[in-house]
Amino acid sequence: MGEIRLEIPARAEYLALARQVVAAAAAVEPRFRTERIDALRLAVSEATTNAVESHADLGADERIVIRCDLDEERIEVEVLDQGGGFDPGGVPVVPSPTDPSRLDYEHGLGIPIIRELTDESEIRPSGAGTAVRLVVYRSAAAAARRGSEAVRAEPEER
Amino acid sequence: MHFALDVSAAPGADAVTIVAVTGELDMASAPRLRQELVSLASAGRTTIVIDLAGVDFLDSTGLGVVLGALKRVRAAGGDLALARTEPQVAKVFEITRLSDIMPLHDTIEAAIAAVVSD
Numbered sequence: 001m002g003e004i005r006l007e008i009p010a011r012a013e014y015l016a017l018a019r020q021v022v023a024a025a026a027a028v029e030p031r032f033r034t035e036r037i038d039a040l041r042l043a044v045s046e047a048t049t050n051a052v053e054s055h056a057d058l059g060a061d062e063r064i065v066i067r068c069d070l071d072e073e074r075i076e077v078e079v080l081d082q083g084g085g086f087d088p089g090g091v092p093v094v095p096s097p098t099d100p101s102r103l104d105y106e107h108g109l110g111i112p113i114i115r116e117l118t119d120e121s122e123i124r125p126s127g128a129g130t131a132v133r134l135v136v137y138r139s140a141a142a143a144a145r146r147g148s149e150a151v152r153a154e155p156e157e158r
Numbered sequence: 159m160h161f162a163l164d165v166s167a168a169p170g171a172d173a174v175t176i177v178a179v180t181g182e183l184d185m186a187s188a189p190r191l192r193q194e195l196v197s198l199a200s201a202g203r204t205t206i207v208i209d210l211a212g213v214d215f216l217d218s219t220g221l222g223v224v225l226g227a228l229k230r231v232r233a234a235g236g237d238l239a240l241a242r243t244e245p246q247v248a249k250v251f252e253i254t255r256l257s258d259i260m261p262l263h264d265t266i267e268a269a270i271a272a273v274v275s276d
Contacts, residue, residue: 012186019215038246045217049185096255109218109254116253 004068008048010055010081018048018066025068026075032138039117040075040136046110047079047132054083054130062129073146074119074137082129119143161187163194168207168270175203176266180212183220191220195227204236207269211242216250228260241269 006021008014022044026037044066051064062082069076114121120135137143161181168174175198181187198206208224210216228238241263243251251257263269 012184015184015186016182035246038249041215042217042246042250045184045215049217049219052185107218107222109221113218113250113253 002070004070006066006068007063008066010052010062010064010083012049012052014064015045015048015052018064019045022066022068022075022077025070026136029070029072029075029138031072032075036136036138036140040077040134043114043117043121043134043136044077044079046114047077047134050110050132051079051081051083051130054081072138073142074135077134077136079132079134080126080129082127161190162212163191165194165198168266171270171274174205174207174270174273176207176209178209178212182215183213183223184215184217185219188219188223192223192226195223196230199227199230199234199236202234204231204234205273206231206236206238207241207266207273208238209241209266209269210244210247213247214244216247218250218254221250221254221256224260225256237273239263239269239272241266 004021004025006018008018019041023037023041026032026040048064048066055062055064065078065080067078067080111123114132114134117136118134119137120133122133124131124133137146161183162179164178164180166176166178168176177191177194177198179191183191195206198204206227208227213220224238224240231238238260240251240260242265243262248257248262251260251262261272263272
């Protein structure tokens with residue numbers, strides 16, 4: 001199946017559009033479970049929010065590119081910004097909910113949410129900015145099956 | 159994108175303010191909710207129930223606003239509770255474990271009882 005490419009201004013008003021386009025792309029494959037599409041919608045919102053923020057910090061006026069690549073088992077989304085880089089190691093470690101200082105952390109929740117909701121995620125520098133790659137399988141079972149196939153395939157490659 | 163806030167006094171509990179939110183709560187809409195909650199706290203309305211029944215999407219920016227409001231009202235001796243989250247919204251609170259700090263109530267009445275009993 002083909003690739004969809006969406007280009008949006010680095011502004012918060014376009015987040016809803018980014019979520020809508022990616023969710024609609026995933027829904028093209030009828031076997032995608034609703035909760036997987038919800039997970040993808042949230043992960044895309046987090047990645048695109050980070051992209052918008054990184055542009056705002058640097059006053060960059062370049063656009064954010066969102067690429068979706070769908071097949072019958074999985075959807076891969078890449079969010080590319082020109083915001084001047086992002087250090088995943090710089091994400092603060094958020095205290096546990098039982099720690100009273102937890103209330104001081106209003107930010108830093110986006111990356112943990114992405115890691116929790118996607119089957120694969122990767123944040124890497126790309127050109128002048130950052131590329132965030134998100135992969136969600138159509139069901140948890142499909143993700144587990146694909147994972148075990150990868151494990152089985154490994155010895156043959158040696 | 160449709161986003162609306164409706165602020166009212168709780169029926170039978172005048173000291174409690176209910177903020178009903180409708181739409182998607184993200185980086186575009188969250189500043190409006192933050193501003194409303196800051197205004198309420200400045201006006202001494204620090205016992206608040208946020209009714210999320212009309213919210214079909216919420217991300218970490220929305221979480222940050224709710225968390226900021228909780229901190230603000232507790233510092234002023236008040237409290238804040240959340241009511242009627244849709245399952246996909248409740249999930250965001252659960253995976254970040256913020257539901258441990260802010261229990262999600264099924265009804266407005268339960269949320270009101272939680273903030274007035276403290």
